[in-house]
Amino acid sequence: MVALNQEIDHVSNVIGPRLNGQLPAGDANAAPVIEAHGIAKIYRIGDIEVRALDGVDVTIHRGELTAIMGPSGSGKSTLMNILGCLDQPTRGAYKLDGVDVEKLNDDQLAAIRNKKIGFVFQSFNLLRRTSAIDNVEQPLIYAGVKPRERRERAKAALEAVGLGNRLKHHANELSGGQQQRVAIARALVTKPAIILADEPTGNLDSKSGAEIMCLFQRLNEDTGMTVIFVTHDPRIAQHTRRVIRIADGKIIGDDAITDQIIACPDKALPESILEKLEHAPA
Amino acid sequence: MLLRELIKLALNTLAANKPRAFLTMLGISIGVAAVIALMSIGAGVQDYIAQQFSSAGANLIGVVPGRIQRGPGGGAFGAQAPLTMADYRAVAANTPNVIDTSVDFARPAVFAYGNKTSEVNVTGVMANFSAIRNWNARLGRVIDETDIGGRSRVVALGQTVVNDLFEPGEDPLDKIVRINNVPFRVIGVMESKGSSILGDQDAAAFIPLSTAQERLFGQQSQSLTGERIVSTIYAQAANKDVTPAVMASIESLLRERRRIPADEPSDFSVLSQDELINTFGAVTGVLTVFLGAIAAISLLVGGIGIMNIMLVSVTERTREIGLRKAIGARSSAILTQFLTEAVFLSLTGGLIGIGIGLGAAFLVSQFADFRPVVQAGTIALAVGFSLAVGLFFGIYPARRASQLNPIDALRFE
Known part of the structure; x- marks a missing residue:
């Protein structure tokens, strides 16, 4: 983490808050990246009907930093699965980055997940005995990217999260915070429309957790990446700009955060890395 | 990709x-x-x-008494009616597409030299035995026409008999061995053919057919009708293609001679290498x-x-x-x-x-x-x-x- 901070400190002196304000969070004029209307997910267990989601409307615009909050059993995981195209709603319409998702078959959903969504999980879900760079390359393999370009883009993504000096380390040789940063690089590397982070700090100590939140905030501010957290932790919500509250399968609140906690003020990502991420061949 | x-x-x-x-x-x-x-x-x-079989000689056909059953449990012999010299002469005279014929007479015998003994089959052979069986002498010579004409007491020993009777390095040639107590002079040692599924082929010794039939085994070599008994009749077919025809003609000739009714199986067997190999x-x-x-x-x-x-x-x-x-x-x-x-x-x-x-x-x-x-x-x-x-x-x-x-x-x- 020290290395990241030094790297960021060093570069931030040169470029400053270059992108700050250019891609403001929650800009209502920006194109909606998520448009979900009347989403319902109904399970049938014997004669009992369980409504995990019961008519949920969610609209999230490009560049937003949002938390979906709710206690366990509220339906937030079901909502994340549907927003992440891992699951299909029983009813309702869902448009992700302009694509009507509810009409797609399994293979098409896999392609959408590959192109438009970056997942970050509570337990990192890295491949053990596999180097950081190989882990980050995985989504590009399924996207059919050629090996050399894959390697370049994975390297750029790892540099972007401050792990440029850990490319060859195996996942199990890294600390929890470093592992989660590899996972974030893996989510970034395909330049997705949204990053879905499911309790990303749940398995981390508070210091590493703060560093991860810092990374998310920087990504959002500096690159305009849309990031959606799914959490029950109010502190995570405090790091975002908008909180959608969910309970019993229904949305019960949608508020802007006025007293946002900035996990790492005055830190920016190195410009060269931003450029690599922006201009890496698609 | x-x-x-x-x-x-x-x-x-x-x-x-x-x-x-x-x-x-x-x-x-x-x-x-x-x-x-x-x-x-x-x-x-x-x-x-x-x-192993083709080393016995090319396109060789053998006739033996008794019926060799084919298939599982094969090799069982039926009732034996011996083959005779008359059968041999009839085959030799009346079978087309045959290059050469031969006949032998084999019986177990006790060989003795000094205080050593060996029990193997002694075979009375004709002079063309060596050519027809493709088997030559390693030392000395094989039985020839003179030996047969003179009913000579000479023997060509197989390697196993030599090993049994003589010390290693001892020259067996011109030594006198006793076969069933009759003295014979060793004139040759046969090439070793080794062991095969047919048994130890070197456990053999060869003497003139006339000597075996008339001097060594006398009464034993005569059938009830006074004919000389033989063990195997050999015929060498002209080539591989005619072998089945030659076998069939020998079979029908012998069936006729032996007056075997059409609905009964032969009491002898006509064998070829191919058949044995198969x-x-x-x-x-x-x-x-x-x-x-x-x-x-x-x-x-x-x-x-x-x-x-x-x-x-x-x-x-x-x-x-x-x-x-x-x-x-x-x-x-x-x-x-x-x-x-x-x-x-x-x-x-x-x-x-x-x-x-x-x-x-x-x-x-x-x-x-x-x-x-x-x-x-x-x-x-x-x-x-x-x-x-x-x-x-x-x-x-x-x-x-x-x-x-x-x-x-x-x-x-």
Whole structure:
């Protein structure tokens, strides 16, 4: 983490808050990246009907930093699965980055997940005995990217999260915070429309957790990446700009955060890395 | 493109757990090694048998008394009505497409030299015996016309008899040995033909036919009607193609002479080398099939081992499968990855097995008289079989992996 901070400190002196304000969070004029209307997910267990989601409307615009909050059993995981195209709603319409998702078959959903969504999980879900760079390359393999370009883009993504000096380390040789940063690089590397982070700090100590939140905030501010957290932790919500509250399968609140906690003020990502991420061949 | 990547992924996974991969391969290796070794040895034995018989002389037909039954339990002799010199003369005079004929008379006898003895068959032969059986003397000479005309007491000994009666290095030529107490002068030692499925061919000794019939065995060599008895009538056919016709004509001639009714089987047997080769070939063939079946069972067990390991692997890697699906792997990509692992295990196991099998066949040949014959077809069969085992036993675990629901898989502990 020290290395990241030094790297960021060093570069931030040169470029400053270059992108700050250019891609403001929650800009209502920006194109909606998520448009979900009347989403319902109904399970049938014997004669009992369980409504995990019961008519949920969610609209999230490009560049937003949002938390979906709710206690366990509220339906937030079901909502994340549907927003992440891992699951299909029983009813309702869902448009992700302009694509009507509810009409797609399994293979098409896999392609959408590959192109438009970056997942970050509570337990990192890295491949053990596999180097950081190989882990980050995985989504590009399924996207059919050629090996050399894959390697370049994975390297750029790892540099972007401050792990440029850990490319060859195996996942199990890294600390929890470093592992989660590899996972974030893996989510970034395909330049997705949204990053879905499911309790990303749940398995981390508070210091590493703060560093991860810092990374998310920087990504959002500096690159305009849309990031959606799914959490029950109010502190995570405090790091975002908008909180959608969910309970019993229904949305019960949608508020802007006025007293946002900035996990790492005055830190920016190195410009060269931003450029690599922006201009890496698609 | 993607296929190559998936193969690389599969290989990396296997490399990450080498002991397991090795042990899984072992089952297939053993099965394939067994197939290769058995088939190479089987083919070698068949070649060896064919060689043994053809060394007896080209296109040779033999007639022996009694009926040799074919098939399982074969070799049993029926009621014996001896063949006689009259039968031989009739065959020699009346069979077309025959280059040469011969006849012999063999009986067990006791050989003695000094205080050593040996019990083997002594065979009375004609002068053309050496040419027709393709068997020459290693030392001295074989029986000739003069010996037969003079009913001489001379003998050409087989190597086994020489070994029994003489000290190593002792020259047997011109020594006097006693056969059933009758003194004979050794005029030659036969080339060694070695042992085969026919028994020890060198446990033999040859004397003039006239001497055997008239001097050594006297009464024993006469039938009830006073005819001289013979043991085997030989006929050498002009070529391979006419051999069956010659055999048929000898058979019908002898049936007529011996007045055998049309609905009864012959009380003698007409044999050719081809037939003997085929008979023994069928026996070794059955053996090869039997051993092959055992090898196939071990391949099956090896395949089940692969399936078992792959199923364990799918369970262990449930979260990995979930993650791969979340980051965009199609079901077909997961299927390909796991199937590649299974096929790689079985195919590599098969290749290792081919190496072990060839080594084993070579090792056996060091201690046996034959060379193993490795046929390209055998190798192809082994490779094909291991590939098929990998596909067959890999498809179920791979399908199971590809059908996993990513949400459940990601949540799997």
